[in-house]
């Protein structure tokens with residue numbers, strides 16, 4: 001087993017420097033900021049402008065953001081599918097991966113807080129007993145959240161090893177007790193990885209983690225969420241039916257097309273099972 005995979009399995013996160021060079025990172029920053037400006041003007045999922053407390057936007061890979069800029073779309077999609085990223089994820093998971101979602105983290109306008117410690121499983125409507133069963137199961141080791149910094153950042157924190165075990169009584173009270181009012185407390189043993197533009201961290205979001213959302217701290221980080229064919233998870237996060245529109249993969253190189261085709265094939269039935277009654281932009 002590689003050192004990286006060994007570290008990942010034991011600690012639940014890894015950090016890799018200089019994955020993308022300066023030119024590529026700067027162009028991605030320009031492209032993603034252009035998408036962000038459109039989101040702030042009108043978020044397509046909510047059909048209204050992004051809010052002053054928003055700190056992330058989903059679905060950078062929505063092609064409608066690129067109506068007049070197809071080359072930017074292709075540049076971004078080829079970067080996100082680049083083996084420089086996916087090879088690392090496949091090495092640590094030991095499996096072929098598929099995309100699950102894209103997110104852009106940015107500096108909020110109003111919000112000025114350290115975020116809540118959480119395990120992503122708690123957002124899937126499971127009670128603590130069910131969460132515990134999941135955390136202690138093999139499926140809990142199947143996902144990876146990749147953070148590609150486009151500006152220098154140390155906004156994310158992770159509690160090493162917490163992906164392999166359930167919360168202590170104190171952690172559980174901190175995370176979920178009293179309507180989560182204690183969930184922003186500092187957690188002993190947590191690590192905060194410093195990233196320069198082009199650096200990558202990957203975390204197992206089953207473990208305890210959180211972000212900082214301070215309105216005076218620059219943050220521009222692309223998050224790419226991956227999963228495996230065994231654990232695709234159909235939810236709002238993987239809901240991207242506009243990927244089925246004809247021409248979605250146009251202009252991309254063959255490798256990139258094949259990468260997203262696996263994602264599209266995986267989720268087509270789920271996407272088709274959703275009606276268009278609320279509409280979605282392509």
Ligand SMILES: O=C(O)CCC(=O)C(=O)O
Nearest residue numbers: 120155156209210211212
């Ligand atoms: O880095 C962050 O802001 C935290 C990300 C996070 O908590 C999540 O995606 O679940």
